[in-house]
Every structure is written in structure tokens, then in C-alpha cells.
Amino acid sequence: MKRKVTKAIFPVAGLGTRFLPATKSIPKEIMTLVDRPLIQYAIDEARAAGIKEFIFVTSRGKGALEDYFDHAPELESSLRKKGKKELLKTLKNTNMDSGAIAYIRQHKALGLGHAVWCARRLIANEPFAVILPDDVIAAEKPCLQQMTEAYAETGGCMVAAMEVPPEKAPSYGVLDVKEDMGSMVSVRGMVEKPAQDEAPSNLAVIGRYILTPQILQNLQKIKQGAGGEIQLTDAIAQEIEADRDVYGYRFRGQRFDCGSKAGYLQATVSFGLSRPELRGEFQGYLDEMAALRNAAE
Numbered sequence: 001m002k003r004k005v006t007k008a009i010f011p012v013a014g015l016g017t018r019f020l021p022a023t024k025s026i027p028k029e030i031m032t033l034v035d036r037p038l039i040q041y042a043i044d045e046a047r048a049a050g051i052k053e054f055i056f057v058t059s060r061g062k063g064a065l066e067d068y069f070d071h072a073p074e075l076e077s078s079l080r081k082k083g084k085k086e087l088l089k090t091l092k093n094t095n096m097d098s099g100a101i102a103y104i105r106q107h108k109a110l111g112l113g114h115a116v117w118c119a120r121r122l123i124a125n126e127p128f129a130v131i132l133p134d135d136v137i138a139a140e141k142p143c144l145q146q147m148t149e150a151y152a153e154t155g156g157c158m159v160a161a162m163e164v165p166p167e168k169a170p171s172y173g174v175l176d177v178k179e180d181m182g183s184m185v186s187v188r189g190m191v192e193k194p195a196q197d198e199a200p201s202n203l204a205v206i207g208r209y210i211l212t213p214q215i216l217q218n219l220q221k222i223k224q225g226a227g228g229e230i231q232l233t234d235a236i237a238q239e240i241e242a243d244r245d246v247y248g249y250r251f252r253g254q255r256f257d258c259g260s261k262a263g264y265l266q267a268t269v270s271f272g273l274s275r276p277e278l279r280g281e282f283q284g285y286l287d288e289m290a291a292l293r294n295a296a297e
């Protein structure tokens with residue numbers, strides 16, 4: 001099996017109800033951190049990892065996503081005429097090569113595993129990545145790149161992993177660790193959204209995966225799991241049962257859960273502070289807020 005990963009699936013069919021009313025008319029993946037949509041962070045991370053084919057699993061009402069990746073000739077020529085080179089560069093960076101991007105519809109919201117399965121014909125017989133754009137990861141070396149480098153050595157299936165407080169385990173897929181090798185763990189089991197007292201560890205799956213095409217075969221037959229949905233976690237767990245290798249990869253970086261409002265706000269603050277042109281003013285404001293709060297206490 002080749003170990004170069006060039007295809008990635010972006011499941012973006014979710015309704016984003018936690019962000020209503022905003023998501024009534026815009027896909028949640030278009031919501032911005034500072035000035036870039038969440039999906040742009042995911043695409044940039046995939047590109048850095050060498051991904052060449054980008055497969056979006058969408059649903060009704062996600063048209064704005066397709067437009068976002070299209071060329072914008074009027075806008076480009078207007079910026080060119082005005083000599084706005086930097087903005088033009090920023091804009092062009094969102095363009096995708098012809099044929100590099102594909103959209104598949106998930107017709108029913110049957111779960112993450114089902115969304116991935118919808119892309120099976122485009123994956124065919126190659127290893128592939130899955131990126132959940134809700135999980136935004138700030139890292140010196142992009143998370144998926146860390147993983148593709150590790151995967152080149154290990155093969156098998158690999159999921160990004162991170163320690164979470166025990167009371168948070170029920171929100172995640174959780175790993176049952178066989179052997180802990182530091183940045184990498186080998187896995188003997190995986191449970192999707194376990195009850196707190198049934199979680200096999202506090203090592204949670206974060207939304208980056210490198211998977212073998214066998215996962216698509218597993219998904220074909222899998223039954224509904226946690227929450228009545230077809231779970232990707234269950235299809236990966238089947239690999240372990242079949243005695244094939246599954247690894248958890250403790251990435252270096254900070255992950256933000258942009259599927260939740262608190263996580264999204266934290267990411268906004270962190271990405272805002274990481275921008276040199278905003279840092280001074282923004283940090284000043286935060287310091288002022290903190291001083292006011294301290295004075296009030």
C-alpha cells in the first residue's frame with residue numbers, strides 16, 4: 001500500500017445548528033476567524049501536507065462554499081486596476097486548480113461515517129485524509145503534515161489525539177491505548193462518545209485522520225452506533241478487531257473546538273493576537289478589560 005496521501009475528505013454537510021441564526025443562510029465553515037473562513041484554515045493545512053485532491057461532502061444550503069473556492073474575475077480585475085497587490089495575492093490563494101476540488105452530496109444526515117462513505121468512489125483504492133474543519137489547530141508545523149510524516153513510517157490508520165479532562169470524554173471518540181510510545185500510541189480499541197465512567201482513557205480523537213481504503217469497505221456494512229449515527233470511529237475500531245494497526249498521534253499544537261461558541265471565541269482571540277497588524281491594539285484592549293475586571297473584584 002502506498003504511503004503518500006494526496007486526497008482529503010472535508011465533511012461539511014452539518015447544519016451548524018449551534019450557530020443559529022448565523023447558519024440559517026451561511027454554512028458554518030464560512031464563518032471567519034479574523035478574516036479567513038474556517039474552511040480556509042483546513043485547506044491550507046491540507047495543502048501543507050501535500051494534499052492535491054480536495055473532496056467536500058456537502059448538503060443543501062452549502063452553495064456559498066462552492067462560490068468561495070471559485071475564481072472571482074471581477075474582484076480580481078478591480079484589485080489589479082487599483083494596484084492592490086497584497087489583497088490580490090490573498091484572494092488568489094483561495095482559488096483551487098481546475099479539477100482539484102470535488103463536491104459530493106450527503107443526502108441524509110446519517111453521521112460522520114456515512115459522510116466519509118459518500119466519497120468512496122473518489123477515493124478508490126488509496127489511503128486518504130479526513131479533516132473536520134470545526135477542529136482548528138494552530139501549530140508551527142501543520143497537524144496533518146505532522147501526521148503524514150509519521151504515517152510514512154507506520155502505515156495503518158492514524159487519528160490525531162489529545163488528552164481531555166475526564167468529564168469531556170463523552171463528547172469524543174476515545175482511545176483504548178495498547179502501547180504508549182510518546183507522540184504515538186498504538187490502539188487496542190476505540191469508543192465513540194462513551195459515558196464518563198466507561199471511557200477507556202482520556203485520550204480523545206481530534207478531527208484529523210489518515211485512513212486506509214479498507215475503512216470505506218467497513219463503512220459499507222457498519223450499523224448505526226452512538227447517537228443512532230454511522231460512526232467513523234466504529235469503522236476504524238473494526239480495523240483493530242481485524243488485527244490491523246491503528247495509531248493515535250499526539251500532535252504538537254493548540255486545538256480549538258470551533259464547533260462550540262466558547263471554542264470559536266477562544267480561537268478568534270488567539271488568531272487575532274497572532275496577527276502582527278492587530279496585536280498591539282487588540283492586546284491593549286484585552287489588558288484594559290482584565291484591569292477593569294480586577295478593579296471590580
Ligand code: G1P
Binds near residue numbers: 135174204205
Ligand atoms: C467527531 C467524531 C469524534 C471526534 C470529534 C473530534 O465528533 O465522531 O470521534 O472525537 O469529531 O472533534 P463530533 O464532534 O462531530 O460529534
